[in-house]
Amino acid sequence: MTTFVLFGGTGDLAKRKIIPALFSAFVNGRLDKNFMFIGAAREALADEDFRQRVSASIESYCAKDCGSTPEQLQAFLAKTHYAKIDAREAADFQGLKEKLHTSESNATLFYLATGPDLFEPIVQQLSVHDLVSGNARVVVEKPLGRDAQSARDINAALRKYLKENQIYRIDHYLGKEMVQNLLALRFANSFLEPLWNRKWIQDVQISISEQVGVESRGDFYDHTGALRDMVQNHLLQLLSIVAMEPPVNAGADSIRDEKVKVLRALHKFTPDEVSKKTVRGQYRAGAVDGKPVISYQAEPGVPTASRTETFVAIRAEIDNWRWAGVPFFLRTGKRMATRSAEITINFKPIPYSIFGASQRNLRSNRLVISLQPEESVELFLKAKEPGEGIRLSDVALNLDFAEASSSRRVESYERLLLDAMHGDLTLFVRDDELTAAWDWIDPIMSAWQSDTEGLKSYIAGSWGPAAASYLLAQSGSSWGEEFVEG
Structure with missing residues (x-):
């Protein structure tokens, strides 16, 4: 019992x-x-x-x-x-x-x-x-700290009275069915592993967008911001699963050992790199789903001159043999155009096209893993359109999990509660994971605090500041919705 x-x-x-x-x-x-x-x-x-x-x-x-x-x-x-x-x-x-x-x-x-x-x-x-x-x-x-030192203090306080295997640091994103399917996708399919490296992958995009504003959490959120609220935990947890090496088995510590190696390998920014590789924004008044919404600074509990970011985009890099030179683009924001959470793996283009102009304007192969609002995996391939001649278009091999299985979908909090009751730590954050994530976040926060001009504004209901698009354009890439719209 x-x-x-x-x-x-x-x-x-x-x-x-x-x-x-x-x-x-x-x-x-x-x-x-x-x-x-x-x-x-x-x-x-x-x-x-x-x-x-x-x-x-x-x-x-x-x-x-x-x-x-x-x-x-x-x-x-x-x-x-x-x-x-x-x-x-x-x-x-x-x-x-x-x-x-x-x-x-x-x-x-x-x-x-x-x-x-x-x-x-x-x-x-x-x-x-x-x-x-x-x-x-x-x-x-969460929140488990405001920076690396406060996270260490919280961990030390808990460890005075508890063993590490008694502590379950919850991140509800890890309880999502599709996040766990990432492990299956990575390590149960032989055709992906040879391609899962810098030789074949152009870039990786991890994006979580929300249509809601801060709702009733204005006072809390203004002391937190998108970097602490979303990037330090949800986005970095997804990045670590995408980029981790194969663990020796599916045990909790074997998986978490590999995740923490990724977090420690993240390239730490200098102040100059922060200005070039990060974008922060704050929403102003606009419309979401055709309904007018107020600006962040007009939200209840938010100071009228607040400099807290509600949007973050980052170009991250992992300093190891598998991923050296591959940019990982992270993005999250409130009052965005749609509610979604996606991981996009963009593969490198073919070295030479025998089809000439019919392929030049097509995006290279990509794997799109959707976590919300619906869970799916789409592999985009090139195929000939029906008719005379050869004209290529993108065709998606689509795995819709709702259609593929009639099993009940378990909500993330329910799954994590049951795992905790059963003593399964796999989907919970270990103390060294937490501090490694904060160690990477701290230099970004520090640089932002001394930069009074870097906060951009964006219209509620858009995809964020234009600077976030430029961040990718410098690498010859674009966010997924921009490619579709363009």
Whole structure:
């Protein structure tokens, strides 16, 4: 039996993501019958009051997708309890200990959906009350630091009371089905490996675009920005999987060993290189899907003279034998033209075309891996168009995962929660991965802080500042949508 204790149990993340994911796992029979859920927060609530909030969360964010029945909801609520806990009050943890001792649990998963300033007080009290011994595990949410030093401080604080194999640093992007399929694509198909290197690949593009603005997170986001919020974790995790060497096996540490080698091999920028190889922008008023939207500086909680970036594009390079000289273009932004997450592998053009002008204006072969909104893999090849003569066009070999398999699609938080309960660390970030990523990000942040002129603006609903296109044009490339539009 597993007991799941959710600190920050009344917060927004719990309401929108964690509780619905937990309920989905329950409905689909992925939790054992004696499972128990305890929400924990500072607010004084009776169990029944918390159950009403849990029920409302499920109704808003899960009920239709989960395909649940009223009986299943009631069964889940019967396993749901609440504990009032102030992270700095030892007496509150004694009450939690008593609740846990009334269960028949042989493993406890503590999920810290709180600010990082509460990580150490919580795990300290869990340790003092002997709640993190044995099979206990602790999941910690981002942000895990604001720079390399603060990340090291957080890691050191956690390691005072926990072993590394008890710490599950969550990045929900790693729970996406298509991210895991990257491993299968890379290491289960013999025809790709000979091509997966600098000899055959022109460049790699990893892009995550969002149509939404900062919504209700203006105050938080303005102290974070796109570089910390998206590049340091999501984009660098995707880059490390794309670029990693074959691991010796599919074990958690074997995979993470190879990922951290990639992060350590990333070329660290000098201040001069930051100005030439990075672009940062901030959205101004525009229209998304035909609806007018306000500028970033007009968002609630955002200072009117804010210099925080909502868009980042970077030309990264990996200093190793496989990838030397191959640019990895990273891009993320809010209030973009569409919502998407894609990895594009652009292969080098053929050395000589026997078809003359009919092939000159075509893009070279490429592999497009879509993570959202739909999951697919497309390999673009050249083929002759029907009719007289030879006129070439792009033809996509398309693998649509929704059509290819009738199996239920598991949402990323549900997958990661189940992995944590089962003790599988493969899709969680190790401490050396975290610090290696921050070590690469720090010089960029430092250079931006001293550059008061480098922030570009872009119209909401566009693809970002023009400088991001120029970043690729210098290498003779373009972002995917520009090639289509052009």
